[in-house]
Amino acid sequence: MTVETITSRHNALLTHLRKLASSRAYRDEQCEYLGDGIKLLDEAIRWHAPLKTVVVSEDVALPALPEGVRAVRVSAELMRSVSPAETPQGALFTAALERPALPDRLEGGRWLVLDGVQDPGNVGTILRTADAFDCAGVFLVNACADLYNPKTVRATMGAVFRTRVWSCTAEALVSLLHASGIPLYGAALRGDTVPLPQADLSRAAVAIGSEGRGLSKALLDMCDRTIRIPMSERCESLNAAIAASIALWEMYRR
Numbered sequence: 001m002t003v004e005t006i007t008s009r010h011n012a013l014l015t016h017l018r019k020l021a022s023s024r025a026y027r028d029e030q031c032e033y034l035g036d037g038i039k040l041l042d043e044a045i046r047w048h049a050p051l052k053t054v055v056v057s058e059d060v061a062l063p064a065l066p067e068g069v070r071a072v073r074v075s076a077e078l079m080r081s082v083s084p085a086e087t088p089q090g091a092l093f094t095a096a097l098e099r100p101a102l103p104d105r106l107e108g109g110r111w112l113v114l115d116g117v118q119d120p121g122n123v124g125t126i127l128r129t130a131d132a133f134d135c136a137g138v139f140l141v142n143a144c145a146d147l148y149n150p151k152t153v154r155a156t157m158g159a160v161f162r163t164r165v166w167s168c169t170a171e172a173l174v175s176l177l178h179a180s181g182i183p184l185y186g187a188a189l190r191g192d193t194v195p196l197p198q199a200d201l202s203r204a205a206v207a208i209g210s211e212g213r214g215l216s217k218a219l220l221d222m223c224d225r226t227i228r229i230p231m232s233e234r235c236e237s238l239n240a241a242i243a244a245s246i247a248l249w250e251m252y253r254r
Contacts (some may be wrong), residue, residue, distance in 0.1 A: 002069045003062060004056075006078065013053070013072065014082045017092060021084040025184070033097045035146035037089040043158030050096035052247045055079070060090035082148055084150040100165055102173075106180040107135030107240050110251040111205035113173065117240045118210060120145040124155020125206075125241040132157035133252035139205075141168045142216050174222045177205055186223035187243055188215045193226040201251045208244045211237060 006013065019026045020034040027033050030053060035044060038060065044051060045063060050116050053070040056062050057079040065071055079088045114137050117123055123145040134173050145152055145168070155162050168176075185199060186207045209215035209221060214237075220226070229238065229246050238246075 001065065001071055002060075003073055006074050007070055009081050010080075013055075014074075014078065017055070017082050017094070020094060021150050024149070025077065025092050027146075027148055028099075029095055031097050032094050033153065034084065034092060034094055034150050035153050036083055036085050036092050036150060037154060038091045039089075040154060040158060041091045041093050044093060044095060044206060047158065047161035049161045051093055052096060053094045055082075055092040057088070057090040059248055085154070098165075102168055104179070106136070106176060106182060109203040110135050110248075111137055111139065111177075111182065112141045112202070112244060112248065113141060113205055113207035113219075114144050114240070114244070115170070115207055116210045117144050117208065118143040118214060119153035120149045120241075122134055122158075122239070122241040123147070123154045124160075125150040126164050126166065126244045127156045128159045129241070129245045129248050131156075131163045131218075133248040135148055135248055135251070136165070137164035137166070139173050141170045141173055141219065145223070170216070170219045170222060174219075180194065183224040186215050186220050186226045187229070187247065188220055188223070188226045189228060190220070190223075190226040193228050193237050196227045196229050196247065199227045199250075201247075202254050204251070206247045208240055208247065208249065211240050 017034055050070045054065055055072045055074060056075060057076045062071060085090060112130055125136060147165055184204060184205050184206050184207060207215055207219060229243060
């Protein structure tokens with residue numbers, strides 16, 4: 001395996017990596033995204049992510065890479081200049097980015113919808129939990145955090161490589177759910193709200209809104225039913241990632 005050495009912070013590849021880290025428009029234009037961390041790189045290799053380039057610092061052992069992946073070594077100082085992490089872990093990689101079109105029909109029983117969840121850490125954590133509880137797939141609607149933001153990718157802890165995720169409009173989502181015979185349950189209070197443990201989630205999609213605003217009115221109006229998580233009366237709401245985790249656990253244990 002040939003390993004390049006880069007010594008200039010103005011090198012074209014390092015400029016490319018910085019732009020991948022900071023701009024969704026650039027990621028979409030290049031059809032490529034950035035991941036950081038040795039553990040995440042190991043997961044990307046294990047789950048056959050479409051790797052394009054791997055960059056490691058001088059003190060990090062380069063793992064065995066698939067054929068055709070560009071391998072680069074840089075100094076620790078250069079790694080700090082390009083890594084999106086506050087504390088670089090010594091490895092960066094890029095992979096081909098795909099934003100798949102919605103299927104014609106859904107198979108499988110448990111689905112999750114995130115409505116306007118804008119924090120990358122929350123979205124990544126939710127994907128990690130969805131993977132742990134065998135969720136069939138996740139839908140991102142209404143300006144959720146970008147799935148391929150480096151912070152989102154890092155927070156998934158590798159789930160991004162094996163979880164099906166679609167970004168779409170609320171209208172397209174509801175049309176697909178109806179065509180597939182899957183009811184949409186919204187985590188919100190309404191006249192038809194039932195406690196989460198009492199809802200039939202054996203074949204359903206559950207929508208979670210942002211912590212500050214909850215579900216958007218447009219998506220809430222399209223929900224077949226609403227559910228609430230039983231909790232102490234003194235508590236007003238839960239963090240979106242926590243609420244999603246509870247809903248995913250309830251779906252998983254049925």
